[in-house]
Amino acid sequence: MNDKAIKPISWVWKSLEEIAADGAPILYGILQPGPDIPNGIPYVRPTEIVGDVIDLASIRRTTPAIGAKYKRSTLKHNDIILSIVGTIGKVAIVPAELEGGNITQSSVRIRVCPEVALPAYVAWALRSPILRRQYDTHRLGTAVPRLNVAHVRALRVPIPPLSEQKRIVTELEQRLSLIAALESALSANLQRTTRLRSAILQKEFNSALQ
Numbered sequence: 001m002n003d004k005a006i007k008p009i010s011w012v013w014k015s016l017e018e019i020a021a022d023g024a025p026i027l028y029g030i031l032q033p034g035p036d037i038p039n040g041i042p043y044v045r046p047t048e049i050v051g052d053v054i055d056l057a058s059i060r061r062t063t064p065a066i067g068a069k070y071k072r073s074t075l076k077h078n079d080i081i082l083s084i085v086g087t088i089g090k091v092a093i094v095p096a097e098l099e100g101g102n103i104t105q106s107s108v109r110i111r112v113c114p115e116v117a118l119p120a121y122v123a124w125a126l127r128s129p130i131l132r133r134q135y136d137t138h139r140l141g142t143a144v145p146r147l148n149v150a151h152v153r154a155l156r157v158p159i160p161p162l163s164e165q166k167r168i169v170t171e172l173e174q175r176l177s178l179i180a181a182l183e184s185a186l187s188a189n190l191q192r193t194t195r196l197r198s199a200i201l202q203k204e205f206n207s208a209l210q
Contacts, residue, residue, distance in 0.1 A: 011160045016110060017153040019122070024111035026153050028084070029073035029103035033062040041067035042101040044075075046083035049090040052127070054081075056097055067102055073109050075101045078119045080110040082126055084147040088135050091126045093119055108152050117157075121165035124172055125157045 020026055033043055040061030048055045067074075075081075075094045083090035085106035094101070103109055112122050125131060138151035160168070 010164070011158050013156045014116070014159050015153060016122075016155050016157060019112050019116045019157065019159065020153075021111045021113045024109075025072075026108050026110050026149060027073050028105045028108050028149060030062060030066060030070045031105050032066075033060065033104060034066055036060040037063060040064065042098055043067075044081055044092075044094075044098065044101065044103050044107065046085070046087055046090050046106050049081065049083060049092045052092060052123075054092045054095065054098065056095070059098070059101075062102070070102055073102055075099065075103065075109060076111065080112070080119055080123050080126070081107050082110060082152065083107050084149070084152060086144055086146075088139065088145055088147055089126070089132055091123050093123050108149060110152075117159055118162065118165045118169060120169045122157060124169065126155075131155060131157070 016026055030043055038061070040063055042059045042061050044054055044059065048058045075098055077094055077096045077099050079094040081090075081092050081094060081103055083106060090107075110122065112119055134155050135147060138147055138154075139145050140148065159165075
């Protein structure tokens with residue numbers, strides 16, 4: 001089914017480039033960050049995006065001199081990071097702790113215009129099947145798949161009014177929280193079942209040995 005055919009009338013399709021904030025083009029970051037140094041400029045690699053969030057404990061740091069060379073890709077709180085090399089389509093929102101940090105050439109920074117889109121909404125859209133089909137269309141390479149920055153800028157996102165974006169984000173997060181709670185409960189029950197099974201086996205075999 002054509003995605004455009006099912007969108008509500010009040011929605012519009014816009015490219016990521018069209019919804020980017022003024023003065024913040026979509027681009028990749030540091031080519032060669034060098035060795036990890038204490039108290040340097042933090043930078044995010046795709047490997048640090050785990051479960052839609054950035055693993056702050058794994059963050060590496062580069063020198064201020066290298067960071068200064070890539071000032072254009074400096075991160076701000078609520079920027080969106082999208083991986084474009086290797087595992088394509090990892091998405092995370094930059095937390096306040098990484099304000100002033102950077103990314104590598106394996107990701108792009110997306111900073112949306114606040115009058116047009118909510119970062120959380122765009123992040124969820126980038127994780128959706130609609131956008132993943134677009135990634136597949138533009139994917140280059142086989143051993144190490146990648147997206148060109150030009151293709152990322154051209155990715156098209158369905159944009160509803162801000163009030164609708166907020167409603168969608170709230171509903172998504174509520175439903176995903178419920179799923180996470182159910183998964184946690186299921187995992188705990190499976191662990192209890194495993195322990196009970198082991199205890200029963202132990203008891204029966206102990207009886208057989210007596």
